[in-house]
Amino acid sequence: xxxxxxxxxSLISLSSCFAQKTTRQVTDFNSxxxxxxxxxxxxxxxNVDDSQWRTLNLPHDWSIEDLPNQKKDSVTGPxxxxxxxxxxxxxxxxxxxxxxxNFTINAGDKDKKAYLQFDGIYHNSDVYVYGKHLGNHRYxxxxxxxxxxPYLNPAGQKNVVAVQVxxxxxxxxxxxxxxxxRHTWLTLVxxxxxAPWGVFVTTPKVAAKTATVAIETTLxxxxxxxxxxxxxxxxxxSKGKAVGKSSSKNTIPAGQTIxxxxxxxxSNPSLWSLEKPTLYKAKVEVVTNNKxxxxxxxxxxxxxxxxxxxxxxxxxxxxVSITITDHLDLLLSIEPRKEKSx
Numbered sequence: 001x002x003x004x005x006x007x008x009x010s011l012i013s014l015s016s017c018f019a020q021k022t023t024r025q026v027t028d029f030n031s032x033x034x035x036x037x038x039x040x041x042x043x044x045x046x047n048v049d050d051s052q053w054r055t056l057n058l059p060h061d062w063s064i065e066d067l068p069n070q071k072k073d074s075v076t077g078p079x080x081x082x083x084x085x086x087x088x089x090x091x092x093x094x095x096x097x098x099x100x101x102n103f104t105i106n107a108g109d110k111d112k113k114a115y116l117q118f119d120g121i122y123h124n125s126d127v128y129v130y131g132k133h134l135g136n137h138r139y140x141x142x143x144x145x146x147x148x149x150p151y152l153n154p155a156g157q158k159n160v161v162a163v164q165v166x167x168x169x170x171x172x173x174x175x176x177x178x179x180x181x182r183h184t185w186l187t188l189v190x191x192x193x194x195a196p197w198g199v200f201v202t203t204p205k206v207a208a209k210t211a212t213v214a215i216e217t218t219l220x221x222x223x224x225x226x227x228x229x230x231x232x233x234x235x236x237x238s239k240g241k242a243v244g245k246s247s248s249k250n251t252i253p254a255g256q257t258i259x260x261x262x263x264x265x266x267s268n269p270s271l272w273s274l275e276k277p278t279l280y281k282a283k284v285e286v287v288t289n290n291k292x293x294x295x296x297x298x299x300x301x302x303x304x305x306x307x308x309x310x311x312x313x314x315x316x317x318x319x320v321s322i323t324i325t326d327h328l329d330l331l332l333s334i335e336p337r338k339e340k341s342x
Contacts, residue, residue, distance in 0.1 A: 023112065023190040024294050030058040030184055034100040037062055043098040044128035044162040050100050058184055060099075061122075061177040063092040063167070084168070090175045094167030099180055101161050105188075110155035112188040113222050115196055117145040120182030124166040130159055140176060145196050149222075191223035193294040194286060195257065201282045201298045211269040213244065217260045217284050221252035228252075229288045231260045236281040237270070243280075 034053040036043070043050070066077050074081045079091045105114065118125070123140030126133065129151040137144045153159050167178040187196070198218035205212035215233045228251050235244040244264040252258050270278040279299045286294040 023188075023292075024193070024296075025109070025112075025188040027186045027188075028183070029101075029103075029116070029186045032101065033058060033060075033180075035060065035062075035097065037097045038095050039098050040096055043100065044126075044131055044133070044164065046131050046160055048100070048162075053100070059181045060179045061181045062097060063089070063094060063176075063178040067093065085171055088174065089171050092175065094171075094178050096164065096166045096168065097179060099163040099165065103159050103161070103186070104157065105152060105155045105159070107155045109188050112190060113147065113193060113220075114149045114152060115145050115187045115189070116148045116161065117143065117185045117187065117196070118163075118180065118182070119143045119184065121163070121165055121180050122167060122177050123171075124168075125180075126164045128162040128164075143182075190293045192219065192221050192227050192229055192252065192286060192288060194218065194284065194296050195220045199282070199284050199296050199298050206269065206271065208271070209268060211266045213264045213266060213280075213282060215246075215262050215264065215282050215284065217262075217286075218257060219250060219252055219260055219286065220257050221254060223254060225254050226251060227254075227288065229286050229293065231262065232285040232287060233262050233264055234283045234285075235264050235266055236283060238278050238280065240281075243267070243269075 033056055034050040035056050036050070036053045064078050067075050067080055069075060070077075078093070080093055081091065083089065083091045083093045085094065105112075116127075116129075118127075118137075120143060121137065121140060124136070124138045126136050127146060128134060129146075129148045130153060132151045134146040134148065134151070148161075151159075163180060165179055167176070195218040198220075200216040202214045203211055204214050213235055217231055217233075219229065219231070221227045228249060230247055230249050232247045233245065234242050237243050244266045246262045246264045248260060248262055250258060250260050264282075266280070269280075270276070272278055281297050281299050283297045284295065285292050
C-alpha cells in the first residue's frame, strides 16, 4: 500500500496523510506532465496540441537548466549576462511557461470530492482544469490547493489540468528558481471528510504528571443531505501505543462545514526536550454508520507551557528571549539603535 506524506510547518506540529483502508486516497500527481517554455499563448484550452511538448516529472525548475545558444562570454550553462533580473537571481532566467497533464477519475471514485494541491510554484501561477480557471497564486513559497470537483468530466473520461507559471519580475532571493518546483498531489475523499489542512493540534496544558491535548477538526459535508458522524481521536505515543482517546458525535447540515473540538488527557507524558525530542501522534477518524469515512494523523510534542514572548522594549534597545522546557533555546539581541545626527 502506498504511503504519501504531505508536510507543512507550524510551531509544534507536522501533519501526515498515511495509507489506510478508508475512502481517502492521496495520489502522487508528479508524473507525465507536458512542458513548454516561453509560450504566451492561451494553452489552457482543451484542444491544445501538446504532443510535441517536452515530457517531464515534477518537481521541475527550468531556471537551473542549460540555456540554448551557449556563448563563452554571455551564456554559460543556465546563466546569461542578459538575464532581466541580473544579480538578484544570479543571472539565471525566468520567463513564462505552461505545464499540462491528462488524467482520469476511476468509475469507483465518481462520487468523491477531488482536491488538487501544489506544494510550491514559483511564482505567479494560474491553474485551469478542462479550460476553467481555478485561481491565481502569486506567492512562490507557500502550498495551496483547489477543489477541482465541479470542473471534472464524468468518471472514466479524460481531464486536463493546465498551469501557467510566470517569473518575469524582481525576485526576493538570490536564487528562486522557476516552475512547479515542489510536489503535487491529487486527493479523493468521500462527501463527508476532513477539510484540507483541517486538523489542528495544541497542548494547552502540560505538566509532569498530566497533559491536555486539544484537537480541532474541520469537517466538510458536501453531500445534499444532513449527516451525523462520530469523530474519534486517539493519542499515540512514540511507540504507537494509545495513551488517550476521545470521541464526539457531530451533525453536519448538507453542504456545510463545522468544527469538532475535543480534549484528550495524557497521564505521565514524556516531555519534549533537546536531549529527548519525543513526539506523539493524534489520530483522527471520522466514522459514519460504523464505517471509517476519513482518517488523518498529526504529530505533536508535549512541552512545558510555552511562555509568552518576554520582551523588554526601550527606544534604543530590544531583547527577546523564549524559554521552551528547561532550556533557553533562543536569545535574540538587537544592537542599540541610534538616531542619526541632524
